[in-house]
Amino acid sequence: MMKTVYNFAAGPAVLPQPVLQQVQDELLSYRQTGMSVMEISHRSALFQDIIDRAEAGLRRLMAIPDNYKVLFLQGGASLQFHAVPLNLATTGKVAFVDTGNWSKKAKAEADKLPHVTTTVLASSQAQQNRVIPTVPAVTDHYDYVHITTNNTIEGTTFFDLPAVGDNILVGDMSSNILAQPYRVADFGLIYAGAQKNIGPAGLTVVIVRDDLIGKVPNLPAMLDYQLQADKGSLYNTPPVFAIYTAGLVFDWLEQLGGVPAMTQINQAKAKILYDYLDQSDLFTAPVAPAYRSLTNIPFVTGNADLDAQFIDAATKAGLYNLKGHRLVGGMRASLYNAMPIAGVTTLVDFMKHFEQEVR
Ligand SMILES: *Cc1c(COP(=O)(O)O)cnc(C)c1O
Secondary structure, three states: OOOOOEEOOOOOOOOOHHHHHHHHHHOOOHHHOOOOHHHOOOOOHHHHHHHHHHHHHHHHHHOOOOOEEEEEEOOHHHHHHHHHHHHHOOOOEEEEEEOOHHHHHHHHHHHOOOOOEEEEEEEOHHHOOOOOOOOOOOOOOOOEEEEEOEEOOOOEEOOOOOOOOOOOEEEEOOOOOOOOOOOHHHOOEEEEEOOOOOOOOOOEEEEEEHHHOOOOOOOOHHHOHHHHHHOOOOOOOOOHHHHHHHHHHHHHHHHOOHHHHHHHHHHHHHHHHHHHHHHOOOOEOOOOHHHEOOOEEEEEOOOHHHHHHHHHHHHHOOEEOOEOOOOOOOEEEEOOOOOOHHHHHHHHHHHHHHHHHHO
16 A cells, blocks of 8 residues: 655646546556557547547536637746736737736746837735735736736635636636636637646646737747647647646546535635634734635745654645745745645644644
């Protein structure tokens, strides 16, 4: 028997056990072919079925309208920081809501394009990114307004979307896609690296309204949404194994009841940890309650040595990857869809014991 461990990593992150089991069962011979899914041609009917089913699964889970394209790309969310302005910044005016490290990086990549001028509509920097800032009603025209729906490092979430008027909203949903409900039609474009809540690293999902693409000629092929859409994400060799696994994760999530059922589970998991943190004399959760993420929960003791001692003891107890991001320090528990409730209760029990011991 393998010892039970819980992996609280921010990404690459925990995957559902039944999915890993199925991957294992099918690894040496996918559908009686005698070949692994990693070895089959991306031009085969076998793989076309895999990618078609993955797309159909995601479309059902997010109720993606027909006038949106679903692209399975590579390069991570970080390449989308560049690809989004390349494809959508037709007039060169782009706006950002600054909610922390990832939104800053997204803006920095847009700023590198000579024809792009960026505006920050609101920032939470003065509040150490522990809130989502109020965005004043947007009256100017921008090619799009960019938000990071969930701030993986700082642990804040947009539960209400900013009012952007006639502008298009673009969402970096890397760390809370499929973890809570968003209406795709509220966005012109959504992107997410897969390795947090979808599947293995190497796959990036882009969901884009079809009238927004194909406006900029001569883009590099790999960064051209229209070309990728025309080719069904098969312009070049796609991340076959990651797409296959993502499809299995979508199936798993649908069997559980989809995003509404998962949201309830995620709310229950997050509540167990936040409730404990709010009454603890040792640990505190720095994020303001109204903005607290369901998927990434930072916490601190206020003493860096004690934090290190806690992380070390937790690791020995099989509670892995609780170290906070180096920018904020302390601890962070990532509670993505695949983290079972037992992982959270085990963590909280461990924290209670630790708190008693160091008193
Ligand atoms: C992890 C993360 C990124 C970076 O993702 P990569 O796929 O590693 O490029 C960007 N944005 C958010 C919100 C993230 O959580």
